[in-house]
Amino acid sequence: MLPLLPLLILLLSFLAGSAQTVISGKVKDGKGHPIQGASISLKDTYDGATTDSLGAYHFKTTEKGEQVLLATSIGYKLQEQKITISGATLHFEVVLKQEPNELTAVTITAGSFEASDTKRTTVLNSIDIVTTASANADITSAIKTLPGAQQVGESEGLFVRGGTAQETKVFIDGTLVNNFFFSSVPDIAQRGRFSPFIFKGTVFSAGGYSALYGQALSSALILESVDLPDQSSASVGISTVGLNAGFQQLSKKKNSSWGINYSYTNLAAYFAVIKQRPDNFKIPAFHNGEANFRIKTSKTGMLKFYGYFNYNQLGLRRADIDSLELKNAFRLTNFNVYGNLSWKEKIGKKWHLYMGASYSNNTDKIGNELQDQHNDPLNMNLEPYDTKSFQVRTDGELAQLKTVLERRLYGLSAIRFGGEYMYFTDKNKYSNQYVTNGITAADDHFKAAFAEADLYITNDLAAKFGGRFEHSSQLEKTNVVPRISLAYKVGNKAQASLAYGIFYQKPEKDYYLRGYAYNNLLYTKATHYIANYQRVSRDYTLRIEGYYKKYENLIKTYGTSNAGIIDSVGNGGYGDAKGIELFWRDRKTLKNVDYWISYSYLDTKRDYLNYPYAIQPNFAANHTASVVVKKFVTKIKTQFNGSYTFATGRPYYNIRYSNNAGKFQIADQGKTISYNNLSFSVNYLPTIGNTKSKNFIVWVFSVNNVLGSDQVFGYNYSYNGLRKDPILPTARRFYFLGCFLSFGVDRSDDVINSNL
Amino acid sequence: MKQLFFILLSIVIVSQGIAQSEKFTKAMTTTIATFDSAKTADDMLASSAAFERIADAEKTQWLPYYYASLSQVLYAFMKNDMSQADAYANKADDLLKKADALQPNNSEISCVKCLIATLHMLVNPQNRWQEYGPVIQTELDNAKKQDPSNPRPYYLQGQNLRNTPEQFGGGCATAKPVLEEALKKYETFKPASDIAPKWGKGQVEKTLATCK
Numbered sequence: 001m002l003p004l005l006p007l008l009i010l011l012l013s014f015l016a017g018s019a020q021t022v023i024s025g026k027v028k029d030g031k032g033h034p035i036q037g038a039s040i041s042l043k044d045t046y047d048g049a050t051t052d053s054l055g056a057y058h059f060k061t062t063e064k065g066e067q068v069l070l071a072t073s074i075g076y077k078l079q080e081q082k083i084t085i086s087g088a089t090l091h092f093e094v095v096l097k098q099e100p101n102e103l104t105a106v107t108i109t110a111g112s113f114e115a116s117d118t119k120r121t122t123v124l125n126s127i128d129i130v131t132t133a134s135a136n137a138d139i140t141s142a143i144k145t146l147p148g149a150q151q152v153g154e155s156e157g158l159f160v161r162g163g164t165a166q167e168t169k170v171f172i173d174g175t176l177v178n179n180f181f182f183s184s185v186p187d188i189a190q191r192g193r194f195s196p197f198i199f200k201g202t203v204f205s206a207g208g209y210s211a212l213y214g215q216a217l218s219s220a221l222i223l224e225s226v227d228l229p230d231q232s233s234a235s236v237g238i239s240t241v242g243l244n245a246g247f248q249q250l251s252k253k254k255n256s257s258w259g260i261n262y263s264y265t266n267l268a269a270y271f272a273v274i275k276q277r278p279d280n281f282k283i284p285a286f287h288n289g290e291a292n293f294r295i296k297t298s299k300t301g302m303l304k305f306y307g308y309f310n311y312n313q314l315g316l317r318r319a320d321i322d323s324l325e326l327k328n329a330f331r332l333t334n335f336n337v338y339g340n341l342s343w344k345e346k347i348g349k350k351w352h353l354y355m356g357a358s359y360s361n362n363t364d365k366i367g368n369e370l371q372d373q374h375n376d377p378l379n380m381n382l383e384p385y386d387t388k389s390f391q392v393r394t395d396g397e398l399a400q401l402k403t404v405l406e407r408r409l410y411g412l413s414a415i416r417f418g419g420e421y422m423y424f425t426d427k428n429k430y431s432n433q434y435v436t437n438g439i440t441a442a443d444d445h446f447k448a449a450f451a452e453a454d455l456y457i458t459n460d461l462a463a464k465f466g467g468r469f470e471h472s473s474q475l476e477k478t479n480v481v482p483r484i485s486l487a488y489k490v491g492n493k494a495q496a497s498l499a500y501g502i503f504y505q506k507p508e509k510d511y512y513l514r515g516y517a518y519n520n521l522l523y524t525k526a527t528h529y530i531a532n533y534q535r536v537s538r539d540y541t542l543r544i545e546g547y548y549k550k551y552e553n554l555i556k557t558y559g560t561s562n563a564g565i566i567d568s569v570g571n572g573g574y575g576d577a578k579g580i581e582l583f584w585r586d587r588k589t590l591k592n593v594d595y596w597i598s599y600s601y602l603d604t605k606r607d608y609l610n611y612p613y614a615i616q617p618n619f620a621a622n623h624t625a626s627v628v629v630k631k632f633v634t635k636i637k638t639q640f641n642g643s644y645t646f647a648t649g650r651p652y653y654n655i656r657y658s659n660n661a662g663k664f665q666i667a668d669q670g671k672t673i674s675y676n677n678l679s680f681s682v683n684y685l686p687t688i689g690n691t692k693s694k695n696f697i698v699w700v701f702s703v704n705n706v707l708g709s710d711q712v713f714g715y716n717y718s719y720n721g722l723r724k725d726p727i728l729p730t731a732r733r734f735y736f737l738g739c740f741l742s743f744g745v746d747r748s749d750d751v752i753n754s755n756l
Numbered sequence: 757m758k759q760l761f762f763i764l765l766s767i768v769i770v771s772q773g774i775a776q777s778e779k780f781t782k783a784m785t786t787t788i789a790t791f792d793s794a795k796t797a798d799d800m801l802a803s804s805a806a807f808e809r810i811a812d813a814e815k816t817q818w819l820p821y822y823y824a825s826l827s828q829v830l831y832a833f834m835k836n837d838m839s840q841a842d843a844y845a846n847k848a849d850d851l852l853k854k855a856d857a858l859q860p861n862n863s864e865i866s867c868v869k870c871l872i873a874t875l876h877m878l879v880n881p882q883n884r885w886q887e888y889g890p891v892i893q894t895e896l897d898n899a900k901k902q903d904p905s906n907p908r909p910y911y912l913q914g915q916n917l918r919n920t921p922e923q924f925g926g927g928c929a930t931a932k933p934v935l936e937e938a939l940k941k942y943e944t945f946k947p948a949s950d951i952a953p954k955w956g957k958g959q960v961e962k963t964l965a966t967c968k
Contacts, residue, residue, distance in 0.1 A: 037798065039805035041812075046783050048809045050802040074843045230890055493839075538838055538880070634921055 021085050024058040025092040027051045027071055035096060038073035043080075061085065075099055098459050099411075107462070107487060107495070129196045131630055133643040134679035134704060136736060138191045139202070140181075143221065144645075145626040147545070147581035147598040148206035151647045151675050152619050154713035154727045156181040156190040159619045160206050161549060162577025162604030163218030166508055167526075170221045171213060172199075173304065173342040175358040176422065178398040183334045183364045185314065187713070187727045193310060193336070198290075200226045206581075207528045207547055208499030211450045211466025211483045212404060212416065217505045217526040217551070225306055225340075228257050228294050237263075239700075239738025240270050242286075255296040263288045265312075276730050281375070282315025282331060300346035308338040317375065321718045321725055322384055325373045333365040352406040354418075362396045379433060384563045384719040390432035396509070397425045409455075412462075417451035424474075428513040442512035444474035452483070460489035472506050472523075479504045479523055493537050499530040507555050507569070516557075517568040524571070525552040539588035541596075544580070551575040554608040560657050562719060575606025575614060595629040610655050610664045618714055621647040621675070639683040647675040654717040654724070667721050676709040681736075696742045704734040783810050784820065784951040791827055792955070797834035804828045808851065819951055821855035822865060826953075829871045838879050845875040863903030864953045870895035870912055892916070907941030911956045914938055918963055928967035935964050 027038040034055025041048030042063055048070075049059040061067075064085050069092060072078040076096035083090065128142070135141035140158055143149055150159035157165025170180040172194075182190035201224035209220040229248050237244045244263035251257060265286040289309040297303050313333045320326035342356040370388040372378045380386055404418035423445055430438040452466035466483040483501035490496050504523035511518060532545040554573025557566045585596035601623055607614040624647040632639045649671040656667040681702030687695060705711065713727040787810065791803040804827035811820035825848045832844035849872050856865050870892050877888035899909035914935035920926020942957040 037801045039808065041805075041809045044813050046779075046806075046810050046813055048805065050798075050805045052798075074840070074847055634924075 019087060020060040020062055021064075021087055021090065022058070022060055023069070023083075023085075023090045023092065024056070025090075025094060026055045027057065027073070027094045027096060028055055029076070029096055030098060035073050035076070038071060038076070038094075038096065040094070041070050043068035043070050069094075071096060128630075129202070131639060131641050131681070131683065132628055133641040133681040133702060134628075134645060134677060135643075136191075136702060136704065136734070137196055139194070139196050139199070139223070140192050140221070142196075143202075143204050145596070145598060145628050145643060146204060146206075147543075147583050147600045147624075148204075148219070149600075149624075150602075150619055150621060151624060151645055151677070152713070153189055153675075153711060153729055154187045155184065156192075158219060158221065160219035161547060161579060162575070162602055162606070162617070162620050163526075163549075164617075164619065167216060167218035167505065168221060169213070169216035169219075170223065172223045172306075172340055172358070173225050174212070174354060174356045174404065175340060175342075175400050175402050175420075176215070176398070177338070177358075178360045178396060178424075179336055179338075179362045182310075182312070183332060183362075185316070185332060186330060187716075188730055193308065193338075194223075198225055198292075198306065199223045206545075207549065208483070208485060208501050208530045210464070211452045211468040211481075212418075214448055214450075214468055214470055214481075214503070215446075215505050217503050217524060218549070225304060225342075227302060227304070228254065228296065229259070232257075233742050235740065235742040237738060237740035239740075240736055241265050241267055241738075246290075256294065258293040259291070261288075261290040270735075274731055274733075274735060277728060278316040278318050278730060279327075280314070280316050281329065282313060284312065284314035286310060286312040297343070297345065301344060303343045304341070306340045308336070310334065310336045317371065320370065320388070321716055321723060322720070326378065326385070327371045327373070327375065328388065329367075329369045329371050329375070331365075331367040331369075335361075335363040337361045350408045352408075354402075354404040354406070356402045357400065359399045360397070362394075364392075364394045366392045366394075381433075386434075387432055387563060387565075390430065392431075393429040394513075395425075395427040397423075399423045412456045413454055415451065415453045417449075419447070419449040421448075422446040424509070426509045426513055430514075438515070440513045440515055442474060442509060444472055444506070446473070446506075447471050462487045466501075470504065474512065475506055475521060475523065477523060490533075491535075494533070494535040497530075497532045497534075499528065499532075501528050502526075503528065507571075511555065511569050514566070516566050518570070519568075521555075521569070522553045522571045524554050524573075526550065527552075539586065541583065541585040543583040546580045547578065549577045551577075551606060551608075554606060556607070557609045559610070560659075562656050562721070573606065573608035573611075575604065575608065575617075577602065577604035577606075577620075579603060592633070593629060593631045595627065597625070597627050599623070599625045611653075612655065612664045612666060615653070615666070616651050618650055618652050621650045623648045637685045639685075641681045641683070643677075643679050645675070645677045649674050650714065652714045654715075654721055656721055668717070668724070670715070672712045672714060672726075673710060675711055676707070677704065677711070678706045678709070679704045680706050698740045700736065700738045700740070702734075702736045705729075705732060708732045780810070780814060780817065781951060784823075788823065788951060791823060794827070794830075797831050800827050800831040800834055804831055811851070811854070816858065818855040818859035818862070818865075821851050821858070822862075822868065822953070825849070825851035825855060826868050826871070829868065829875055832875055841875055841879045845872050848872050848875075861898075861902055863899045863906045864908065866895045866899035866902060867906075867908045867912060870899065870909070874916070905941060905945055907938045907945050907960075908953070908956050910934055910938035910941060911960050914960070915963055918967070932964070932967050935960055935967075939964070 027035045027040065029035055036051055036053045036055060038051040039048065040051065040057045042061055045061065045063055047059055047061040047063065049057040051057045067083050067085055069081045069083050070078065071094040073096060075098060077099045079094055079096055081092065129135060129139055130137050132142040132145055134145065143158060144151060148160050152159050155165060158168040159165055160168050170177045181192055184190060203222040205220045205222065207219065213220050229250055232250045233248050235246045242263060242265035244261065246259065246261035248259035249257060266283065268283045271280055271283060287310065291307045293305050295303045315329065315331040317327050317329045320328045338360040340358040345353050347353055368388065368390050370378050370380065370385055377389065379389065400420060400422040402418065402420040404416055406414055406416045408414050425443040427439065427441045448468060448470045450466065450468040452464065455463045457463065464485045467480065468483065469480050471478045481502040481504060485497060485499035487495055487497040503526045506523055507521050527550045528547065530545065530547045532543065534543040552574055553571040554575060556570050556572040558570065559565055559567040579600060579602040582599045583596065587594045602620055603622065604620050605614040605616055626643065626645045628643045630639065630641045651669060651671050653666050654668040655664050658665045679702065681700065684699040687697050711729050715724040715726055717724050787803060787806045794800040794803055804824050807820045807824035807827060811817065811824055814820060828844060828848035828851060832841050852865060852868050852872065859865065873888045873891040873895065877884045896909045896913050899906060914931045917926045917931035917934060918928065938960050942960065947954040
């Protein structure tokens, strides 16, 4: 019978097992607050409980001896504890540690507005950009309704916090875009070249941006292109300004896609109906082609290509300011090619690799001609008329490579580092009656290396430390800059952030291409200090941001002429900008209405170019405010969008060279009238929700400056300084009517999702 | 002697196995009962935790993981706190992955996948429709394919349609036939065992009642 003994013992132990032990206690977080809904259990048994609102738990078990008590709750780390059960009632207090988590952790936000689809801090998304009434589907026009950006109507670009348009750089999938806007036309702001539909994420940084980017004194606009489409589709569109057609093919396995788009824009019909202030002798016409492919290279890898081509021509004639009868005819032909190839992949568990390459080639052929009252060319030898007729051809090429490696550290912390190489080649060919073949060329091998660490000290406190090293062969100079930001969570949804950084930018290529005398040019420099408070919830966003920006080594131009001829350039300029900005967005208070309000106060002065001393630059207004409202009326399948922007007047100056004083002086100055723009747009979607319809139709109608308010962007002065002409928009109002169809894809998703 | 020992040993082992499986079934039955009668979000969370304890102790049974995930999602819907919904959905997804690994291509599991995607979408429908809309559709299609007799994918589809505005192709008119189809399938549906999924019929009747 001896061998049966263990069996009997075993059986006995089964019976004995039915005696129950009570285990109870409380679960708390690190601050001593009770955690409700935490799960407590004995490892590998059914026994356990869930805590009540006071964090208390209580359960019975038949287990004996050495056991492991497990405790966990969402957002906390799993806690294991060895215990011994001997029959007596047990009591355990458990403290759970918070698990760093992207949803609850503080985020570093000073200076930047994220408009991505996935991030929690979304302020504006792609659809918001398209449905902003004043924007007419132009990315930067929508960005102008955010705090920090100026309402500048006479030239393109984003003028941010007292900075010029050149101080804002645009990046697509990590790499710099050289000609983001259509080529400049005197006194008329140009649109961005790229459709907002090709981007899924937008980060607008009004200062203090990451060390991964450089060469922008004020601001970075960082765009991320879309991934694979949901399905194959074809689209066509017709509007008051042109036609477009496109095709997008998704592979059967849904792991690759390719697409092409073509659009033709011609303003002939529009200009025939809506009278324009300039005489458009060559109606603007644009051919625009795009091609893309996207391949999922693995579960975590994505290869994307986007290619763009544009050819456009325009010509416009205006009265010459220095005479009563003469005219100035400006003609532009632009050819632009842009290609961007990027690859993202996860390597192992902790590493991410990002590589990007891009190439762009831009050619502008500009001709300016002095004409008589019959529009015939006129050659005069008298200043200033002698230099008014000229031809210039500029060629600009940029090839670049960028690599970023990211390694995840503990929790959400990560380090990123990498490098970039850019090769710029620019050529200028200029001729007028004195110069027959003035070719100048400049090239720059620009290299940068950067590193950045996101450190989550706790879930509530995060810091970002970055550094950047740059070298330009053109300047033959190196710089090393620090970037630091801190963010601290001050409540459930609120956080405060600080940012500091130094930003360098090389002087614009023009200074190298126009044959000016220059000696040892330096990087221009800006130092940013930013403090920010924000509260973000699902329905509301509130941001308050204050900043101080200091400029050093800005470009100064020297000369003795009032016709704009510069003899030499140097780095003697300086300036500063400070201000406070507010942003409020509310998606809830008014039913089916989404609105945002932004306000910027800016106080800036700078001494640069030919300014005699530090003055408020002509692109800076002290107060700017915007209200944007959107409402979808389900019953009539129509979305109504309105926006109103106000800015106080901007200063204007006539800066003239005084022979007596031997320097530039302000001969005349003033302030423009304040800027008002009320815009309105309607989107009508007749087929929305009709599941049987394979086509999707969108009608768009918009009017800019509905009230026809007077808008003056500044003044041009005559050579002798006796006459000043206001710079006005080309027409009082802008109208747009278009109809867009897509086949094979129910685009109602886009609309439903913007209104749910 | 030796023989007797082995016979006795095997009896003990088998009976232990039976006891174990009885214990499992009993625990599941009582937890399913509390799950079925859960009135508050907290009740639902407690069920989810109880299922998870059974699942982690058993490790080879897909049903407790399935129920733990399902009750986690339902908890999130009842709690209706969108700032936490992603975390709840992720937790439910972790649990469901374990069920899916034990029982691949299961119609019931596809239904919960659909629910998890719906939860993720509801956090920010504007921006997430494009990402999760197709997932919801794919999982419903999978669920129908994997078990054509399962009424739950029809119920979920009908429920989604009921909650979509008429202008967008939803509303009672489109939801009703789907819900009626679901009800018909509930009449004939036979759960594989006492602890196999059988929920949803009451909700279908309730939803249909709002369409009268």
